[in-house]
Amino acid sequence: MKTMNAIVQPAYGSVEVLRFEEVERPELGDGEVRVRVHAAAVCQGDVHLLTGTPYLVRLVFGLLRPKRRIAGQEMAGTVEEVGPHVTALKPGDEVYGQVPGGAFAEYVCAPADLFAPKPANLTFEQAAAVPISGMTALQGLRDVGQLKPGQKVLINGASGGVGTFAVQIAKALGAEVTAVCSTRHVDKVRSLGADRVIDYTREDFTRGPERYDVMLDLVGNRPVSDCRAVLAPKGVFVSSAGSPGGNWIGPVVWILGVMLAGMFGSQRMTSLMARPRREDLLVLRSLIEAGKVTPVIEQRYALRETAAALSHVAEGHAQGKTVIVV
Known part of the structure; x- marks a missing residue:
């Protein structure tokens, strides 16, 4: 044996x-x-x-x-x-x-x-x-968010496993990137190519005047209504926020809230369930070998x-x- x-x-x-x-x-x-x-x-x-x-x-x-x-x-x-x-x-x-x-x-x-x-x-x-973090970021921005060159994207939770990939992939897709993280991560996130970095301990990103075409939320620490307020009229909110909601029901209530919000208005509100795909691993490989993602x-x-x-x-x-x- x-x-x-x-x-x-x-x-x-x-x-x-x-x-x-x-x-x-x-x-x-x-x-x-x-x-x-x-x-x-x-x-x-x-x-x-x-x-x-x-x-x-x-x-x-x-x-x-x-x-x-x-x-x-x-x-x-x-x-x-x-x-x-x-x-x-x-x-x-x-x-x-x-x-x-x-x-x-x-x-x-x-x-x-x-x-x-x-x-x-x-x-x-x-x-x-x-694999998991890269594919989650790729599917969230490219497939669900349908991010296009020249659009503005906000990434909440930009310093984590998915977030560090999301910043780089969004730049590779030609977007203007605003990243949200804590003080100790600001320099690292900026080095990944973010056009603007918001330190959430000093500034509330939901209170600013900027409006975004896509928001990728990887934290789930703000009400959906606050997130919706920073979206453009035809903007897309993509949630991949883990399990806000506690030990019993986890993300169920959060997901239902996102779905409910998506039933009203012109903005699209959706949750992301990333799936393993060999094709996406190949896409990530190309981006990495081209020096666009590290x-x-x-x-x-x-x-x-x-x-x-x-x-x-x-x-x-x-x-x-x-x-x-x-």
């Missing part, structure tokens, strides 16, 4: 439930590839799957305990073996992608179509930081230190991405 090191989560709870263990390597299925994980990244979704909150997530991921004992979704590594009928990838390929679980380990097996070639100019650590990594941890990495992200003030070196 071949084994590997992994972070095992036997129950919902705090980081105290996590265990660094030697476990059996995952079996390779039809249409899957086995990837040697070199790096993984932590996203806010991993925190929700750790705690099992909001409790609605347990209906999908396990009512009493997690269905998947090994968490982790964003990763980069080298293909070790491919299953039957896999033609797009071969052993030795360097890939990155979003998997449904198992990335906090030395090996992961997942469908081949969840992976794309790693950007050639990124390290494995940098590439692991891209991952921002604040902290790196060893696999044994995954609990500390999750704690750092759970605090809610991380700059860019937090990466686990496997």
Whole structure:
């Protein structure tokens, strides 16, 4: 039996439930590839799957305990073996992608179509930081927001994992970018290309005279009515604000509020549910290799230190991405 090191989560709870263990390597299925994980990244979704909150997530991921004992979704590594009928990838390929679980380990097996070639100019650590956050920003701005060159966009929560990608992608799409973040992140966000940076500890972005064609809200810390007030008459509000609303219902009330607001007036109010797409990984790869997008990594941890990495992200003030070196 071949084994590997992994972070095992036997129950919902705090980081105290996590265990660094030697476990059996995952079996390779039809249409899957086995990837040697070199790096993984932590996203806010991993925190929700750790705690099992909001409790609605347990209906999908396990009512009493997690269905998947090994968490982790964003990763980069080298293909070790491919299953039957896999033609797009071969052993030795360097890939990155979003998997449904198992990335906090030395090996992961997942469908081949969840992976794309790693950007050639990124390290494995940098590439692991891209998939979920990069695709969320891309889909929110390009697909849902339908952002066009010359339009004005406001990004609330511009210093986080998704926000740092959103600033750069919006600039790559030709938009004029206003970014909202706290004082300690202002210089970093400005360095990413934002035309204007608002420090929310000193200025209320909902009180300014500027009106935006698109607003990407990654925080959910302001009422929808306040956000609507800064939109142009035909503006689009896109919410990808995690789970405002507490442990029980999480984002349900927030999403319903956004939907209700969208029923009135000429502005479009919508919530974003990002989906993993190989095509978008390829788009991000092109942007990265063209020098238009670069991952921002604040902290790196060893696999044994995954609990500390999750704690750092759970605090809610991380700059860019937090990466686990496997």
